[in-house]
Amino acid sequence: RTLRIGLIPGDGIGREVIPAGRRILESLPSSLNLNFSFVDLEAGYDTFKATGTALPDKTVDILKKECDGALFGAVSSPSTKVAGYSSPIVALRKKLDLYANVRPVKTTAGSSNGNPIDLVIVRENTEDLYVKEEQTKETPEGKVAEAIKRISERASSRISTIAGEIALRRQNIRTAAPGTSNRTSPMVTITHKSNVLSQTDGLFRETARKALAAQKFSSVHVEEQIVDSMVYKLFRQPEYYDVIVAPNLYGDILSDGAAALVGSLGLVPSANVGDGFAIGEPCHGSAPDIEGKGIANPIATLRSVALMLEFLGEENAAAKIYAAVDGNLDDAKFLSPDMGGEATTEEVLNDVLKRL
Amino acid sequence: RTLRIGLIPGDGIGREVIPAGRRILESLPSSLNLNFSFVDLEAGYDTFKATGTALPDKTVDILKKECDGALFGAVSSPSTKVAGYSSPIVALRKKLDLYANVRPVKTTAGSSNGNPIDLVIVRENTEDLYVKEEQTKETPEGKVAEAIKRISERASSRISTIAGEIALRRQNIRTAAPGTSNRTSPMVTITHKSNVLSQTDGLFRETARKALAAQKFSSVHVEEQIVDSMVYKLFRQPEYYDVIVAPNLYGDILSDGAAALVGSLGLVPSANVGDGFAIGEPCHGSAPDIEGKGIANPIATLRSVALMLEFLGEENAAAKIYAAVDGNLDDAKFLSPDMGGEATTEEVLNDVLKRL
Ligand SMILES: CC(C)[C@H](C(=O)O)[C@@H](O)C(=O)O
Ligand SMILES: CC(C)[C@H](C(=O)O)[C@@H](O)C(=O)O
Numbered sequence: 001r002t003l004r005i006g007l008i009p010g011d012g013i014g015r016e017v018i019p020a021g022r023r024i025l026e027s028l029p030s031s032l033n034l035n036f037s038f039v040d041l042e043a044g045y046d047t048f049k050a051t052g053t054a055l056p057d058k059t060v061d062i063l064k065k066e067c068d069g070a071l072f073g074a075v076s077s078p079s080t081k082v083a084g085y086s087s088p089i090v091a092l093r094k095k096l097d098l099y100a101n102v103r104p105v106k107t108t109a110g111s112s113n114g115n116p117i118d119l120v121i122v123r124e125n126t127e128d129l130y131v132k133e134e135q136t137k138e139t140p141e142g143k144v145a146e147a148i149k150r151i152s153e154r155a156s157s158r159i160s161t162i163a164g165e166i167a168l169r170r171q172n173i174r175t176a177a178p179g180t181s182n183r184t185s186p187m188v189t190i191t192h193k194s195n196v197l198s199q200t201d202g203l204f205r206e207t208a209r210k211a212l213a214a215q216k217f218s219s220v221h222v223e224e225q226i227v228d229s230m231v232y233k234l235f236r237q238p239e240y241y242d243v244i245v246a247p248n249l250y251g252d253i254l255s256d257g258a259a260a261l262v263g264s265l266g267l268v269p270s271a272n273v274g275d276g277f278a279i280g281e282p283c284h285g286s287a288p289d290i291e292g293k294g295i296a297n298p299i300a301t302l303r304s305v306a307l308m309l310e311f312l313g314e315e316n317a318a319a320k321i322y323a324a325v326d327g328n329l330d331d332a333k334f335l336s337p338d339m340g341g342e343a344t345t346e347e348v349l350n351d352v353l354k355r356l
Numbered sequence: 357r358t359l360r361i362g363l364i365p366g367d368g369i370g371r372e373v374i375p376a377g378r379r380i381l382e383s384l385p386s387s388l389n390l391n392f393s394f395v396d397l398e399a400g401y402d403t404f405k406a407t408g409t410a411l412p413d414k415t416v417d418i419l420k421k422e423c424d425g426a427l428f429g430a431v432s433s434p435s436t437k438v439a440g441y442s443s444p445i446v447a448l449r450k451k452l453d454l455y456a457n458v459r460p461v462k463t464t465a466g467s468s469n470g471n472p473i474d475l476v477i478v479r480e481n482t483e484d485l486y487v488k489e490e491q492t493k494e495t496p497e498g499k500v501a502e503a504i505k506r507i508s509e510r511a512s513s514r515i516s517t518i519a520g521e522i523a524l525r526r527q528n529i530r531t532a533a534p535g536t537s538n539r540t541s542p543m544v545t546i547t548h549k550s551n552v553l554s555q556t557d558g559l560f561r562e563t564a565r566k567a568l569a570a571q572k573f574s575s576v577h578v579e580e581q582i583v584d585s586m587v588y589k590l591f592r593q594p595e596y597y598d599v600i601v602a603p604n605l606y607g608d609i610l611s612d613g614a615a616a617l618v619g620s621l622g623l624v625p626s627a628n629v630g631d632g633f634a635i636g637e638p639c640h641g642s643a644p645d646i647e648g649k650g651i652a653n654p655i656a657t658l659r660s661v662a663l664m665l666e667f668l669g670e671e672n673a674a675a676k677i678y679a680a681v682d683g684n685l686d687d688a689k690f691l692s693p694d695m696g697g698e699a700t701t702e703e704v705l706n707d708v709l710k711r712l
Pocket of ligand 1: 087089090252551552584
C-alpha cells in the first residue's frame with residue numbers, strides 16, 4: 001500500500017519537526033509493505049503575510065484530492081489583532097470535517113514517578129465556540145461583543161461514538177499485553193458544564209450518554225465530570241482516567257492540562273480525525289523562542305505520525321513508532337532541552353530511528 | 357462598627373461549614389471593635405424542591421436592604437435536567453452585581469514541598485457564557501443548541517481594574533513583611549483565547565491592557581497567556597504567578613486547577629465582590645458523599661470569611677483569621693480527612709479559634 005501524505009510545516013519549529021515526521025515514515029521497515037509519497041503544502045502566519053491568506057485553497061484541494069493523510073506542524077499567532085487573519089488549523093479541521101481531535105497523554109515506564117498515566121482526550125473538533133461567529137456592538141456603555149457557542153446532537157453523537165470506539169480499542173491493546181495496566185474495563189468520562197449551560201452542554205451530555213448506551217459499548221463504563229472538577233481531578237488523580245470526551249474548547253484546555261502532567265508539551269501528539277482521513281499534529285505551538293536553533297523536541301511529531309497511521313488503519317506501523325519513541329525516552333540518553341537533556345532534534349530523531 | 361451578615365448555607369456540607377464561619381466572626385478579639393449580627397437566609401436545591409425557586413426574592417431583598425456582607429455555602433446540582441431549576445449562586449452574583457470573583461490560592465510555610473505558591477485568580481463574575489442565554493432548534497439532522505458568550509468593555513474594564521488594585525495591595529502586604537516573598541514587583545496575567553475568539557476575547561484582552569495601563573498601575577508588570585497555555589503553565593510553574601485575571605468561564609476552570617495545586621479544594625476560599633458588598637464562598641461544592649458526617653473541612657469557609665472582611669475594609673480582622681488558619685495548617689495536628697487527618701469540622705474549628 002502506498003499512502004500519500006501532505007506535509008504542512010506551518011510556522012516556527014513546525015519547519016523543524018515536520019521533516020522529522022517525514023523521515024520516520026521513510027525509515028519504517030520494508031517488512032511492513034508500506035510506501036509513502038509526499039507533497040509539501042503551505043499554511044500559517046508566514047503564508048498569510050506573503051499571500052494574504054493563512055490557508056490557501058490549493059492546500060485544501062490537494063489534501064482532499066490527492067492525500068490519504070497529512071502532518072501539520074504549528075502556527076504562530078500574531079501578537080495583536082491583524083485584520084483578515086484567522087487560524088488555518090481551525091479552518092482546516094472544519095473544511096475537511098476532521099471532527100475528532102484525539103490527544104493521548106501517557107507516561108512511559110521510565111518516566112513516571114507516581115502511578116502511570118495513560119489517558120486520551122477526545123475533543124470535538126468542528127463546533128462549540130470554534131464556529132467563530134462573533135459580532136460587536138457599540139452601546140452607550142462601550143463595546144459589547146458576542147460569540148456563539150454551538151453544540152449539535154450530530155457532532156456530539158459522533159464524537160461520543162468515536163470516544164467509545166477508542167476506549168474499546170485501547171482495551172483490546174491492554175488485553176493483548178497483559179500486565180501492562182491495572183485497568184479492568186474501558187471507561188469514558190463525559191465532560192461538560194451543564195449545571196450552567198443546560199441547553200448546549202446539556203445536549204452534549206445527554207447525547208453522549210445516549211451514544212455510549214449503544215449495545216456495542218456495553219462493556220464501557222461511563223462517567224461524567226463537570227469541566228472545572230475535571231481539571232481538578234485530572235491533576236489530583238490522572239491515573240484514574242482512560243478516555244475523556246469533551247466539547248471543543250474544554251478539550252483544548254484539558255489537553256494542555258494533561259500535557260503538563262507528563263512533563264513537556266513536546267511529548268504530546270494529536271490527530272485530527274475524519275472519516276477516512278487523519279492529520280497528525282504535535283500539541284505544542286510554533287515556539288518562537290527556540291525557532292531555528294535545531295533543538296525542538298520531535299517526539300510529539302513522531303507520536304503524531306503514529307497516531308495518524310493508527311487512524312489510517314496501519315496499527316502495526318504505529319506500534320513500531322510508539323515502541324521506538326518509548327525506547328528513546330526510557331533510555332534517556334538523547335533527550336532534547338525541554339526534557340532536561342542536551343540533544344538536538346536530529347540526535348533525538350536518529351536515536352528513535354535506530355530503534356525502529 | 358457593627359456588620360450585618362447574611363448566612364446562606366445552601367445544600368449539603370454548606371450547612372456544616374457556614375456555622376463555622378459564623379463562629380469565627382463571633383470569636384474575633386474584642387480589641388478589634390467589630391460586632392456582628394446575623395440573618396439566616398434560604399437558597400439552594402433543597403429550597404427549590406420545597407418552594408419552586410432556588411433563590412427566593414426574600415433572600416435577595418434582605419441582602420440588599422439589611423446586610424453588609426454574606427457567607428454562602430454550596431449548592432447541589434440535580435443529576436439530571438430539572439425544569440425551572442437554575443443555580444442560585446450564579447443568579448445572586450448577577451442580581452447583586454458582584455462583578456469580581458476573587459480566589460486566592462496559597463501554600464502555607466509548612467505545606468509547600470516545592471516553591472511556595474501565592475496567587476489569586478480574579479474572575480469576572482457577571483457575563484461570558486454565564487449570561488445563560490440559550491436556545492435549541494430542531495433541524496433535519498437533530499437538535500442544535502446555541503449559547504451566547506457575551507464580553508463587554510465595561511465588565512472587562514472593571515474586573516481588570518480590581519485585578520490591578522489587588523496586585524498593588526498584595527505588593528503592599530509583601531513590603532510590610534519583608535522576607536516572606538521573592539517577588540519584587542506586582543504582576544497581572546491576562547488570560548483569554550483571542551487567537552480563536554478575536555472579537556469577544558479580543559475585547560477582553562484589549563480592554564484589560566488599557567485598564568492596566570493606567571498611571572496608578574505603572575508599577576504593575578502586565579503579561580498575557582492564552583487560556584490553554586495558562587492551564588499548562590499553572591501546573592508547570594505556579595510559583596511564577598501573582599494575579600491572574602480572566603473572563604468568567606476560564607476563571608472558573610483556572611481556579612479549580614489552582615486549587616488542585618494546594619492539595620484540597622477544602623482549603624480554597626473565594627469572595628464575590630461588588631461595590632461595597634462581598635459574599636464569602638468556599639470553592640468546594642456541597643459534597644453529598646460526606647454530608648452529615650461532621651467531617652467537612654471548614655478552612656475554605658474560614659478563609660472566605662477573612663476575604664469577605666478584607667473587601668469590607670476590615671483588613672486587621674482578616675489578617676487575624678488568616679494567621680490562625682495558617683497556624684492550624686502548619687501545626688498539622690487537627691486536620692480534616694481531605695487533608696489526610698482525622699479531625700472533625702468542630703475540632704478543626706476549635707483549633708483555629710484557639711489561635712485567634
Ligand atoms: C492554535 C489554536 C487555534 C489551537 C486550538 O485552540 O485548537 C491550539 O491551541 C490547539 O490546541 O490545537
Ligand atoms: C456551581 C457552579 C454554578 C459554580 C460556577 O460555575 O461558577 C461553581 O463551579 C463555582 O466555581 O462557584
